[in-house]
Amino acid sequence: MGLPIIIVALILLFLIFIYNSLITAKMRVGEAFSQIDVQLKRRTDLIPNLVETVKGYATHEKELFEKVTKERTALMSAKGTGEKAAANNQLSQTLRSIFAVAENYPDLKASQNFLELAEELSDTENKIAYARQFYNSSVLDFNTKIKTFPNAFFAGILNFKEAEFFETSEEEKQPVKVKF
Amino acid sequence: MILFVIFISTIVYVFSRALGYGLSFVGFALILSGIMSIGSYYYSDKLVLAMSGAKEIQKKDNPKLFNTVENLCIGAGLPEPKIYIVDDPSPNAFATGRSPNHSVVCVTQGLLDTLNQTEQEGVIAHELSHVKNYDTRLMGIVAILVGFAVIISDIFLRSLWFRGNDRENSNAQSVFLIVGIVFAILSPIAATLIQLSISRKREFLADASGALLTRYPEGLASALEKISSYPRPLKNANNATAHLFIINPFKGKEVKSWFSGLFDTHPPVKERIKILRSM
Numbered sequence: 001m002g003l004p005i006i007i008v009a010l011i012l013l014f015l016i017f018i019y020n021s022l023i024t025a026k027m028r029v030g031e032a033f034s035q036i037d038v039q040l041k042r043r044t045d046l047i048p049n050l051v052e053t054v055k056g057y058a059t060h061e062k063e064l065f066e067k068v069t070k071e072r073t074a075l076m077s078a079k080g081t082g083e084k085a086a087a088n089n090q091l092s093q094t095l096r097s098i099f100a101v102a103e104n105y106p107d108l109k110a111s112q113n114f115l116e117l118a119e120e121l122s123d124t125e126n127k128i129a130y131a132r133q134f135y136n137s138s139v140l141d142f143n144t145k146i147k148t149f150p151n152a153f154f155a156g157i158l159n160f161k162e163a164e165f166f167e168t169s170e171e172e173k174q175p176v177k178v179k180f
Numbered sequence: 181m182i183l184f185v186i187f188i189s190t191i192v193y194v195f196s197r198a199l200g201y202g203l204s205f206v207g208f209a210l211i212l213s214g215i216m217s218i219g220s221y222y223y224s225d226k227l228v229l230a231m232s233g234a235k236e237i238q239k240k241d242n243p244k245l246f247n248t249v250e251n252l253c254i255g256a257g258l259p260e261p262k263i264y265i266v267d268d269p270s271p272n273a274f275a276t277g278r279s280p281n282h283s284v285v286c287v288t289q290g291l292l293d294t295l296n297q298t299e300q301e302g303v304i305a306h307e308l309s310h311v312k313n314y315d316t317r318l319m320g321i322v323a324i325l326v327g328f329a330v331i332i333s334d335i336f337l338r339s340l341w342f343r344g345n346d347r348e349n350s351n352a353q354s355v356f357l358i359v360g361i362v363f364a365i366l367s368p369i370a371a372t373l374i375q376l377s378i379s380r381k382r383e384f385l386a387d388a389s390g391a392l393l394t395r396y397p398e399g400l401a402s403a404l405e406k407i408s409s410y411p412r413p414l415k416n417a418n419n420a421t422a423h424l425f426i427i428n429p430f431k432g433k434e435v436k437s438w439f440s441g442l443f444d445t446h447p448p449v450k451e452r453i454k455i456l457r458s459m
Binding site: 028032035039123126127130131133134137138 | 247250251252254255256257395
């Protein structure tokens with residue numbers, strides 16, 4: 001009479017264990033996703049500084065600066081993942097244009113401010129890349145946990161769904177078009 | 181690791197059967213070993229740093245290094261460690277700390293001077309993987325178990341002198357006695373060999389985890405090549421800290437017999453490079 005109860009208790013314990021492990025993995029995925037935003041925001045915050053520094057030397061490039069400022073505002077008012085991603089991509093393209101423009105102004109290239117900003121922005125791009133890598137690792141971990149053998153049975157019951165990998169959009173894969 | 185615990189349990193069982201005592205002295209041995217090791221475990225990072233002559237640096241002293249470490253930590257999901265530099269031209273690095281929240285990464289000046297950016301990333305990724313895999317904590321526990329094995333063998337051998345004639349001597353007990361003596365003599369050595377084997381396995385694991393973090397195993401492979409071909413040994417290294425470094429700081433002959441290879445804390449560099457390049 002004791003045995004069935006023990007078996008049931010063991011199964012319940014097992015279920016609890018699986019559930020906790022899946023929830024932990026899922027939370028990690030969520031956090032990793034927010035971390036990407038942290039880095040993106042850092043980049044957005046660096047932009048006004050960059051614009052001011054470059055403006056001092058490249059006074060004729062007004063059009064470019066207006067474009068950057070407009071896109072930055074668009075990014076800050078974007079809602080939803082899709083919109084934000086598109087706005088970010090747009091901003092990346094324009095940022096690359098600014099750096100290409102800077103090539104024409106040797107005074108600007110020599111300025112300490114500009115060099116430090118360029119270094120910071122480049123480092124921020126690295127951080128964004130690493131944050132995305134970590135997000136993908138977390139997603140891989142979570143998806144693997146849902147799909148592998150014992151958990152696969154229960155994942156459906158407990159309503160865990162696969163998470164999505166971060167993928168580069170088609171636009172980002174295109175070669176950079178530098179427009180002045 | 182599990183085999184190690186089984187090994188320890190076996191010798192405990194044999195000893196206690198041989199002597200006919202209860203397990204109280206076993207508990208005593210475990211506590212003694214624990215006390216000895218816990219102190220060194222908690223202060224291991226400070227001890228190692230002091231013994232190596234390392235100095236902490238801040239972000240402004242070397243922003244590139246800080247950024248490299250910070251970015252790899254983002255990729256690994258680790259909190260940022262403290263960063264130390266040892267002023268020695270021999271390239272090497274180590275990581276210590278009982279958990280990711282209390283971790284330390286240390287590089288030599290020689291490492292910063294000799295290796296390029298990708299190679300440095302490979303090395304730092306390897307060290308961060310040690311932290312992420314809780315290797316310091318693991319080796320600390322293993323050290324406790326080894327100490328335990330040593331103490332308990334010692335107690336066993338000493339207690340043989342004090343056995344009175346008033347105990348019943350069954351045949352089974354005599355057999356256990358003989359086995360016990362053999363174990364007592366061999367187990368300290370066996371425990372140390374197992375500890376070194378675990379250390380080597382964790383080095384391979386850190387290599388692999390580091391390569392996974394950077395997604396570029398060639399960085400670490402070429403770094404290992406450069407580091408191992410550097411002619412002079414590290415100034416402040418000694419036996420107690422040697423196992424923490426990325427490559428054994430004592431330069432020995434490259435060709436080692438299988439037997440002396442058992443006593444290495446690190447796997448042979450050529451093998452590590454081969455494995456990395458085949459990834």
